[in-house]
Amino acid sequence: EAQVTQNPRYLITVTGKKLTVTCSQNMNHEYMSWYRQDPGLGLRQIYYSMNVEVTDKGDVPEGYKVSRKEKRNFPLILESPSPNQTSLYFCASSWAAGADTQYFGPGTRLTVL
Amino acid sequence: SQQGEEDPQALSIQEGENATMNCSYKTSINNLQWYRQNSGRGLVHLILIRSNEREKHSGRLRVTLDTSKKSSSLLITASRAADTASYFCATSGYSGAGSYQLTFGKGTKLSVIP
Numbered sequence: 001e002a003q004v005t006q007n008p009r010y011l012i013t014v015t016g017k018k019l020t021v022t023c024s025q026n027m028n029h030e031y032m033s034w035y036r037q038d039p040g041l042g043l044r045q046i047y048y049s050m051n052v053e054v055t056d057k058g059d060v061p062e063g064y065k066v067s068r069k070e071k072r073n074f075p076l077i078l079e080s081p082s083p084n085q086t087s088l089y090f091c092a093s094s095w096a097a098g099a100d101t102q103y104f105g106p107g108t109r110l111t112v113l
Numbered sequence: 114s115q116q117g118e119e120d121p122q123a124l125s126i127q128e129g130e131n132a133t134m135n136c137s138y139k140t141s142i143n144n145l146q147w148y149r150q151n152s153g154r155g156l157v158h159l160i161l162i163r164s165n166e167r168e169k170h171s172g173r174l175r176v177t178l179d180t181s182k183k184s185s186s187l188l189i190t191a192s193r194a195a196d197t198a199s200y201f202c203a204t205s206g207y208s209g210a211g212s213y214q215l216t217f218g219k220g221t222k223l224s225v226i227p
Contacts, residue, residue: 004155035217042201042219043156050212058214090155101146102203102215104155 002027004105006091012111013081021076021108023091029103031094032074033058034066036087037107043090049074081112117145117185117202117218125224132189134221136202137182143205143213145178145185150199150220159187159200194227 004025013019025032033048035058045058049068063085065077074093078085091105117136126132136145144163148156162169162178162185169176175188189196199220208214 033215040219043217045214045216048212048214056212059216088153092156096213101158101161102148102156104148104157106155107153109153 002103004091004093004103006089006105006108008108009106010109012113014113015082016080019078019081019110021078021089021091021110023074023076023105024072025074025091025093025103026072027093027103028071029093029095030071031096031100032068033092033102034064034074034076035090035092036060036085037090038087046076046089081110083112086110086112117204117216119200119202119218119221121221122219123222123224125226126192128192128194128225128227130192132192132196132223132225134187134200134202134223136185136187136218138185138202138204139183140206142180143207145176146203146205146215147174147176147185147187148201148203148217150201152198156201189223192223192225194225196223197225198223 007022034046035043037043044060047066049055089108092102094100094102117138120135146161147159150156173190178185199222201220203217
């Protein structure tokens with residue numbers, strides 16, 4: 001089954017404790033991205049990757065890091081999480097760079113205390 | 114940013130009625146997409162309409178695009194309780210260096226009352 005998976009689905013952590021949210025897709029998509037969704041603000045793009053070893057900032061990259069060492073994986077790293085990063089995070093992938101249908105993961109609900 | 118803005122923010126209708134949601138944007142686009150999100154879940158792609166298309170259908174969905182007015186509408190006919198969800202428009206525009214960025218609006222929350 002074609003899908004985007006994210007782990008963990010739920011995470012409660014404390015300020016400053018490094019964490020990684022994994023994202024994996026099995027569709028051989030070149031383009032992957034991370035979004036955060038907050039009430040009243042819609043979805044905002046954090047980082048995206050057009051291919052292996054190619055990543056770029058989206059609209060709200062501060063406080064986040066990403067890497068793309070393999071085509072299927074695109075982890076999101078929070079080196080020192082803060083409460084304002086409490087949000088619902090989505091990973092997405094597609095064939096083309098943002099101009100194509102995006103396939104979304106199920107989401108990761110992160111709470112930073 | 115060519116962020117789309119949906120209108121209305123919330124819509125409540127009876128089952129069997131039609132639901133219309135609108136999306137406006139500011140700059141030129143490559144395509145416009147509509148997505149659906151059930152509460153707290155991932156977004157699901159509904160339909161994509163390219164900038165040179167004016168209307169597209171998919172089952173009970175009808176999407177129109179007016180590039181002169183920079184607006185799009187999503188019509189759901191004969192709504193069902195299962196259509197209750199948030200609906201987002203997303204505009205795809207060229208962001209430079211061979212890349213297109215997809216920018217989402219804030220969504221319309223649709224409630225279909227049985």
